Every structure is written in C-alpha cells, then in structure tokens.
Amino acid sequence: MTSFVLPHEVHGDGAHKVFAVHGWFADRSAYAAVLPDLDRTAFTYALVDLRGYGEARDAAGSYTTAEAAGDLLELADRLGWERFSVVGHSMGGAVAQRLLTAAPHRLRRIVGVSPVPASGMPLPGEQGALFSDAAHRPENRRAIIDFTTGGRRPAAWLDRMVARSLERSDAKAFRSWLDSWAGDDFHADVEGSEVPALAVAGELDPALSPAVLRRTWTAWYPRAELVALPGAGHYAMDETPLDLVRVVEDFLRADSGGSPDLPRPAREGEPARPEGEPA
DSSP states (O other), rough: OOOOOOOOOOOOOEEEEEEEEEOOTGGGGGTTTTTEEEEEEEEEEEEEOTBOOOTTTTTOOOOHHHHHHHHHHHHHHHHHHSSSSEEEETTHHHHHHHHHHHHHHEHHHHHHSSSSOOTTTOOOHHHHHHGGOOOOOOHHHHHHHHTTTOOOOOOOHHHHHHHHHHHHHHHHHHHHHHHHHHHOOHHHHHHTSOOOEEEEEETTTSSHHHHHHTTTTTOOOEEETEEEETTOOSSSHHHHHHHHHHHHHHHHGGGGOOOOOOOOOOOTSOOOTTTTTTO
16 A cells, blocks of 8 residues: 555545546546535545646656556545445546456445446557647647537537646646556456446447447446436536436445435436336
C-alpha cells in the first residue's frame, strides 16, 4: 500500500458503499449533474480525484489503471470499507475492472458507464494522433467530445466540457493516462469473474457503443448486464442524468435485497414493457 490518499468527497450515509471514478477528461466534478438525485439513504458515495486530476492534479505517479486500483483500496481501508461497489466512467470503467484483479473478494458490484474494455482501446494512425495531441491541443479535446456524443450537443456545452478538462487535469498526467487505458490489455485476468457487472452504453457513442460492449464486457463476465441509453452518448452523467441514476441504482440495490417493483429501462435482450406494466 502507498501513503498517498486520493482526494475525495463523501455523499450519503447508506450501508452500501460505492466509489465513483471519473474518466479521462474530468475530475470528480464529472458526477456533478447526478449528485442531487442520488439515493443517500441506501448508499454512501465517495467521489474521487485520480492522480493528475482535481485536487490530485500535482500528485506524482505512474498514472495507470493498476495504480488507481491500488489507490482505491488504500482509500477503502482508510474509510473502513471492507466491501464496496465501484462506478467508473470511461477510463474509470477500466479502473473498476482492474479491481477485479486486485481484490475481487471486496467488490459487491461494478458498473461501467461507457467503460473502456479491459482489453484496452487501440488507436491507430490519425486517431492515435488525435488522442495523443489532446494533451496540449484543446481543439482535439473538443473534437473527441463532439464525436463521442454523436455531434448533437450545443457548442457552449462542448466548450464548457473542454474548459473543465483543461482546468482539472495536468497535461503530462493526461497524456500518460492515455497509454494505460488505451494500451493495457488485461482482459485475460478478469475474464470469467463472477462479480456482477453492469455496462451502461450511450447509443449515440460510436466509440464505446452497445455493440462494442456486447463483444467485450458481456462476453467476459458471466453475471454481466448491458443497458443502452437512447438519448446518451459518451457522457451520460451530463446527457441523461436521471436515466443514468435510475439504471445504476437499480443494479446496485439488487445486491441488498432489492426494492419495490417499479418500472425500469429494459436490459439488453428483454422486450420493451408497455407503460404501467410492472418490471
């Protein structure tokens, strides 16, 4: 274990402990839009800043998903969390899967929101240059966000997302993180894990689409579920926050005895339910 403590903020006092891990473009403020509507009586959420982001912007490190998994375990020990779930967005989804290799016995459930697969995400040719140069070119960050949200979002929102990304991340760390989440392939180490695993995909995201996650996430994890959100791209926290909260908390709540029978979005492979029909 290291002596480094991930900067974090805790919301709620529920028995089910949950880490929320951000992606490549933002710190823990990535979850700001969903915070008001989280169930704080059933869950306790700890939102973290990974090394190179937010309050950990100047923290030294290797900036890898494996290191981040170790940092989360260190924080769990300090918080007194013996078992917990993890929600990870994009790069944070790869961190959640790394925990399957480090401490599967401590995980109740994992959720990936547009998660990078444990096989990595090769970025050849011009695509690789677009992502690599995003460390110091704001226009590249904007192009990536626009592409992964289907080219449908307002210019002001794109500009705000880029500004937040630049403000909340260190450029050198940002570039180093790319090598890990895009280049590391550890799927052989997690394939077959029995930890329940939900992937939430935005149907407007051409990069980490439902089809991509069907070939990876649901193929590797025997207890996997996949939910596609029609109105979302890569940033469901901003694009469809209420839908995301409902899907994620339904999945997490199932670990602790379930909840009243309320309608929920259909999982992959289920027929759509008419309005008013119980889930």
